[in-house]
Amino acid sequence: MTDVLRRGRASLAFSFLVQGVAFALLVTRIPGIQNRYGVSDGMLPVFLAAVPILAGIGSVSTERLVRRVAPSRVLRWSQPVVLLALLAVGAGGHMALLALALAVFGLAVGALDASMNMLGVSLQRAYGRSIMLSFHAAYSLGGIVGASLAWVGAHYGLALWVSYLPVVLVLLPAALVGSRWYVDGEAQAPVEKGAGAGGGLRWLLPLCLVMTVAYIGDSTVSNWSAKYLQDVLGSSEQMATVPYNVYMVTTLLGRTVGDVGVRRFGAVAVVRAGALVAAGGFAVVASAPGAWVGMLGFTLLGLGLCVLVPQTFAAAGRRADETGRPGASDAAVARLNVFNYVGFLIGSPLVGALGDAWSYRGAMLVPMVLVLVTLVHARSFAPGADRYGCGHERPRTADVGRSSNGL
Numbered sequence: 001m002t003d004v005l006r007r008g009r010a011s012l013a014f015s016f017l018v019q020g021v022a023f024a025l026l027v028t029r030i031p032g033i034q035n036r037y038g039v040s041d042g043m044l045p046v047f048l049a050a051v052p053i054l055a056g057i058g059s060v061s062t063e064r065l066v067r068r069v070a071p072s073r074v075l076r077w078s079q080p081v082v083l084l085a086l087l088a089v090g091a092g093g094h095m096a097l098l099a100l101a102l103a104v105f106g107l108a109v110g111a112l113d114a115s116m117n118m119l120g121v122s123l124q125r126a127y128g129r130s131i132m133l134s135f136h137a138a139y140s141l142g143g144i145v146g147a148s149l150a151w152v153g154a155h156y157g158l159a160l161w162v163s164y165l166p167v168v169l170v171l172l173p174a175a176l177v178g179s180r181w182y183v184d185g186e187a188q189a190p191v192e193k194g195a196g197a198g199g200g201l202r203w204l205l206p207l208c209l210v211m212t213v214a215y216i217g218d219s220t221v222s223n224w225s226a227k228y229l230q231d232v233l234g235s236s237e238q239m240a241t242v243p244y245n246v247y248m249v250t251t252l253l254g255r256t257v258g259d260v261g262v263r264r265f266g267a268v269a270v271v272r273a274g275a276l277v278a279a280g281g282f283a284v285v286a287s288a289p290g291a292w293v294g295m296l297g298f299t300l301l302g303l304g305l306c307v308l309v310p311q312t313f314a315a316a317g318r319r320a321d322e323t324g325r326p327g328a329s330d331a332a333v334a335r336l337n338v339f340n341y342v343g344f345l346i347g348s349p350l351v352g353a354l355g356d357a358w359s360y361r362g363a364m365l366v367p368m369v370l371v372l373v374t375l376v377h378a379r380s381f382a383p384g385a386d387r388y389g390c391g392h393e394r395p396r397t398a399d400v401g402r403s404s405n406g407l
Contacts, residue, residue, distance in 0.1 A: 005126055008183030012119050013138040015079060015178065018171050019112060020142020021149070022086050025164060026105070027222070028150035032160055033089060037098045047099070051106040052341035058110020059341075063334035065111070066118065067327055072182035075115040079175045081108040087168045090160030110341075114334040121317030121329055122185035130262035136310040137255035144248050185329070203319060204332055206377035207312050208339045210271075213370045214308040215343025216350065217278060220367050221247050221301055223348040224360070228285070228294070232360050235291035243298040250302030258307050267311050267381040274311075275374035278304025282368030286361045308374065312336065315381040 026033075034044055062074055085105035092098055120135045146167075153163030222244060230240035261270045281300030288294040313333055320332040347367070354363035 004181075005123065005183060007181035008119075009123055009127075009131065009134075011178040011181040012116065012123065012183075013135055015075060015116055015175060015182075016120075016135045016138040017142035017145075018079060018175050019082070019109075019116065020139040020144075021146035021167065021171065022082055022142075023109070024143040024146025025150050025167065026086055026089065028147050029154065029160060029163070032154065033098070036160060037092070037095055039095070039098070047102060049345060050099075051102055051109070052344045054103055054106030055110035055113070056338045056341045058107040058112075059114040059334050059337040060110075061107075062111045062114040063331050066115070066330045066334070070184045071115040071118040071122075071330060072179070072184045074111055075119065075182065076176070076179040078108045078111040078115065079179075080172050082112055083168045083172045083175070087161065087164050090164040110337070113340065114337045117313045117337060118330045118333045119182060119184065121313060121333055123183060124314060125185070125317065125321065125329075126183070130259045130267070130314065132310040132314040133255045133258035133262065133307065136306070137252055137258075140248055140252040140255055140306070144245070144252065147245070147248065204316060204335060206380040207316050207319075207336055210308060210374050210377055210380075211312050211336055211339040212343040212346070213367075213373055214305055214312070215340050216347035217282070217301065217305050217367045217371055218309075219344045219347030220351050220364070221298060221305075224351050224355075225298055228360055228364070229291055233288055233291045233294045235294075239291060243295055246295060247298050247302040250299050251306040254303045254306035255310065258310070261307075262311070267315065268378050270307050271311050271381050272375055272378045274304045274307035275371055275378075276304070278308075278371045279368050280304070282364050282371070286364040286368065305371075309340070311381055319380075 030044075030048070033039070039047060062071075065074055082105060085101050085108060088101035089098060089105065092101060116135070120132050124131050149163065149167065152158075153160070225243035225247065226240040229235040229243055230237060258270065261273075277300055281297045281302075281304055284297030284300060285294055286297075288297055313336065316332040316336045317329045320328040350366065351360075351363045354360075354366060
């Protein structure tokens with residue numbers, strides 16, 4: 001490994017961490033944002049749905065943008081925009097400004113997520129072994145840090161802008177400095193019309209389905225774990241705040257060691273194991289007689305779901321590389337990233353509607369069944385010899401190593 005690649009990996013991991021902090025600071029302070037701007041309960045879902053919808057638009061736009069400019073440039077400038085939009089959310093005073101700030105945040109997050117994962121896929125190609133989970137582990141760590149900072153702000157009654165400003169002042173210049181060491185893949189050539197990730201989306205569809213299912217599971221935990229523990233399992237309000245933190249910690253732990261599992265057993269085995277553990281977690285949650293057993297279920301969910309998203313991005317990059325088309329990997333990652341937001345939009349309303357119409361225990365069985373769909377498509381994670389997962393064939397480092405220089 002060259003110093004260029006090592007610095008590139010470290011700087012990209014830091015970008016994932018920064019994004020985790022920013023996103024957690026936004027979503028964990030939603031009640032505070034609602035109170036600051038006087039957003040009604042009826043209007044809140046509109047604002048919340050607008051962010052992932054616009055993020056999907058930003059991701060699709062990034063597919064076209066990276067045909068002309070390097071993904072590192074997209075990431076370099078979208079990350080500061082996300083941080084400044086977050087600060088604007090905390091500092092504004094009118095509903096129109098909130099709408100504008102969230103719109104900018106959503107579009108920039110779509111570009112940021114897509115470009116980060118493009119660089120992650122190309123770095124994994126250069127390393128010749130699985131490292132994608134380590135980037136998403138950095139994101140999970142950032143989420144824990146952001147949620148902790150949000151708790152401090154809420155606990156001490158700090159204004160949103162007071163909570164957000166120090167974070168932005170520290171992270172924005174650090175992200176800009178770190179962006180000097182991003183590493184792009186080989187120069188991108190224009191992709192033929194209609195041929196962008198290998199002649200269309202058909203080969204990508206199983207991975208898109210897995211991505212959607214993974215985020216349905218993730219949004220179920222994010223939005224319903226506290227309510228489920230308190231209302232269904234009879235926990236205290238204080239204890240009801242614990243499952244999401246447990247989920248995030250186990251996600252971090254699973255992603256930290258997950259790359260080792262992929263290298264040893266291959267991506268297919270790890271994805272299958274993750275799907276089975278996640279399904280088991282939903283089953284435990286649905287059948288739990290009390291709060292502590294429910295916590296065990298959410299722990300299993302973190303360990304199971306954590307591997308699906310990083311490996312889905314990695315598989316898309318591998319499959320696209322095999323097409324031999326310039327720019328195919330970036331196009332595949334950008335398209336796949338849209339289904340991140342699709343799953344987020346479906347998951348929470350689906351569980352809520354089923355819980356109201358049926359029961360919340362029964363509602364937990366639906367994402368359990370959906371995550372088992374991953375088993376049907378597990379072979380999609382092993383194109384050819386699964387060379388990046390098991391290390392049977394190491395690509396030449398020279399294929400990826402063009403450093404991004406200057407600000």
